[in-house]
Amino acid sequence: MRVLVQHVFTSEIAAAAENGRPAPLEAEVLVPGLQVDSDYAPVLVPSPKPVEPGTNPYAYGQQITFQTDPEQATYLVRGELADHLTPSAHVKRHPDVVGIFSDPVIESTLTCGGDPAVGTAADIAQRLAVDQLAAEGMDGTGVALAVVDTGVNLAYLERMGRHPALDAQRSWKPRGVATQPGEHPNNHGTMCAFDAGLASPAATLLDYAVLLSQNHTTPVMQGLLSDAIVAYGRLLQLQRALPASYKSLVVTNSWGMFSPQWDFPPGNPGNYSDNPAHPFNVIVASLVAAGADVLFAAGNCGPECPDRRCGFGTTRSICGANSHPSVLCIGGVDAHDARVGYSSVGPGRLSAYKPDVSSYTHFTGSGVFSPEPDSGTSAACPVAAGVLAAVRTRCPASRISPVQLKSILFKTARDLGAVGFDYEYGWGVIDVPSVVNQLSAAGELAA
Amino acid sequence: MTVKLDPGHASIEDVMRKLNLSDGQIDRDFGVVNIDPRRQLYTIMVDAGTAERLSGRPDVDGPHANPKIAPFGPVR
Numbered sequence: 001m002r003v004l005v006q007h008v009f010t011s012e013i014a015a016a017a018e019n020g021r022p023a024p025l026e027a028e029v030l031v032p033g034l035q036v037d038s039d040y041a042p043v044l045v046p047s048p049k050p051v052e053p054g055t056n057p058y059a060y061g062q063q064i065t066f067q068t069d070p071e072q073a074t075y076l077v078r079g080e081l082a083d084h085l086t087p088s089a090h091v092k093r094h095p096d097v098v099g100i101f102s103d104p105v106i107e108s109t110l111t112c113g114g115d116p117a118v119g120t121a122a123d124i125a126q127r128l129a130v131d132q133l134a135a136e137g138m139d140g141t142g143v144a145l146a147v148v149d150t151g152v153n154l155a156y157l158e159r160m161g162r163h164p165a166l167d168a169q170r171s172w173k174p175r176g177v178a179t180q181p182g183e184h185p186n187n188h189g190t191m192c193a194f195d196a197g198l199a200s201p202a203a204t205l206l207d208y209a210v211l212l213s214q215n216h217t218t219p220v221m222q223g224l225l226s227d228a229i230v231a232y233g234r235l236l237q238l239q240r241a242l243p244a245s246y247k248s249l250v251v252t253n254s255w256g257m258f259s260p261q262w263d264f265p266p267g268n269p270g271n272y273s274d275n276p277a278h279p280f281n282v283i284v285a286s287l288v289a290a291g292a293d294v295l296f297a298a299g300n301c302g303p304e305c306p307d308r309r310c311g312f313g314t315t316r317s318i319c320g321a322n323s324h325p326s327v328l329c330i331g332g333v334d335a336h337d338a339r340v341g342y343s344s345v346g347p348g349r350l351s352a353y354k355p356d357v358s359s360y361t362h363f364t365g366s367g368v369f370s371p372e373p374d375s376g377t378s379a380a381c382p383v384a385a386g387v388l389a390a391v392r393t394r395c396p397a398s399r400i401s402p403v404q405l406k407s408i409l410f411k412t413a414r415d416l417g418a419v420g421f422d423y424e425y426g427w428g429v430i431d432v433p434s435v436v437n438q439l440s441a442a443g444e445l446a447a
Numbered sequence: 448m449t450v451k452l453d454p455g456h457a458s459i460e461d462v463m464r465k466l467n468l469s470d471g472q473i474d475r476d477f478g479v480v481n482i483d484p485r486r487q488l489y490t491i492m493v494d495a496g497t498a499e500r501l502s503g504r505p506d507v508d509g510p511h512a513n514p515k516i517a518p519f520g521p522v523r
Contacts, residue, residue, distance in 0.1 A: 113522025150518060175476045188518040211518055226477060226492055226513045233480035240484070255518045262514035270511045278511050279449050279490040283482035290484075300519045307522050342522050369521045376520025 006099035110341030112305035117373035119335030140200025151184025151209035181207035194366035199386035248392035252385035254378035259311025273319035297377035304341030323348030331355035332380040346423030359384035448509030
């Protein structure tokens with residue numbers, strides 16, 4: 001058990017504390033069985049002295065002064081004591097030891113699945129500086145925003161006060177799906193559409209209900225990668241002959257592979273997770289090269305509280321297209337800029353430097369899964385896609401390529417975690433005011 | 448599987464002729480998907496037996512995995 005041992009003043013221990021070096025102590029004499037941590041310098045602890053004599057010095061509700069003179073203070077040293085010795089330690093301690101305390105592990109409490117929402121959609125809109133975007137005419141007007149997911153339910157969005165346009169003609173659904181674009185069952189895809197609308201309420205939705213594939217025998221929210229290939233084939237055709245009514249195409253993907261068991265193993269030429277030559281990874285690169293902004297959620301296999309479906313163990317979980325060098329891989333933070341514990345961390349497989357940036361999740365938003373919040377990197381990704389669609393209203397891909405826009409996002413991101421890029425936050429949280437300022441300074445927003 | 452095709456001859460029938468496939472061996476619903484216009488690469492979906500027969504051909508790459516995909520939220 002890790003312990004903190006409180007020692008009275010000696011000139012040696014006081015000098016060690018002042019100089020920040022370990023104290024020369026005979027651990028066994030102080031407490032039988034104690035192993036002192038030789039890397040921990042003693043810490044001076046001021047002695048509490050109540051103003052009113054004779055009262056309990058640890059009753060902090062009263063007026064107390066603290067004696068900081070070295071001779072009046074005590075000193076903490078850190079060590080370890082075998083568990084079976086701790087019960088008798090206080091009895092057998094040396095008279096110079098006035099206290100033996102536990103030294104528990106401390107850690108921040110990250111938001112995990114099942115935790116209450118952190119903030120609301122209004123809070124996230126504020127964090128996204130939606131008002132500033134709107135003032136610059138950046139609301140998604142003229143931008144096609146494809147939601148590749150379980151399908152969108154427009155009627156639900158309208159009940160929630162949203163009125164996005166949806167281009168049914170240029171949407172797509174797998175063969176055998178009875179419902180039409182915009183009229184699919186209210187589920188994950190509708191949540192994504194809602195969250196994308198936080199920054200881009202005027203974007204035109206394209207409903208790509210890939211995860212409504214009938215090519216499986218399990219419940220509705222699942223598909224096969226082959227369905228995504230067909231969908232992306234359609235998106236590539238659209239991007240290569242983008243109608244004049246659209247300035248840009250943004251594609252948001254809040255899905256992926258939960259387990260490597262669903263794939264050929266890495267090293268097999270048919271593998272998907274680690275293989276840039278897999279057809280889906282090829283077509284993703286083609287779509288971005290043609291001028292579309294493609295975003296993928298990082299996944300919910302973060303080390304602190306992974307989704308129970310995650311089957312990656314300790315191996316890298318950001319894989320396949322989610323880790324593609326051409327895409328924006330989005331990690332999740334809550335409204336307080338704290339990484340959510342389930343947000344997958346890098347390195348990625350196709351590109352090690354993933355996630356790219358982080359965006360907001362775990363907030364009271366669409367209500368699709370009420371009482372649960374909009375959560376997962378599933379929510380973070382469309383929130384980020386909405387920001388890109390907003391930017392594209394004034395800065396189409398014909399003027400600022402997807403690669404260039406990614407670079408702007410990296411440079412302006414609010415740096416969290418380790419300095420610069422790190423595998424938890426990427427380059428940081430998307431910082432909309434900084435993005436707008438950068439674009440303005442470059443003359444991209446001149447009327 | 449991935450095939451290199453002349454863009455002007457990239458229909459299902461063209462692929463069936465090129466690879467000597469019969470109906471039922473190629474998934475018509477999947478079709479012929481252009482995955483890389485610059486390199487004229489297309490993807491088709493075939494059954495396992497046909498994939499085994501086609502692998503090793505110099506003009507065909509694969510077979511490639513077709514794993515399950517699922518949405519990332521809500522977190523379970």
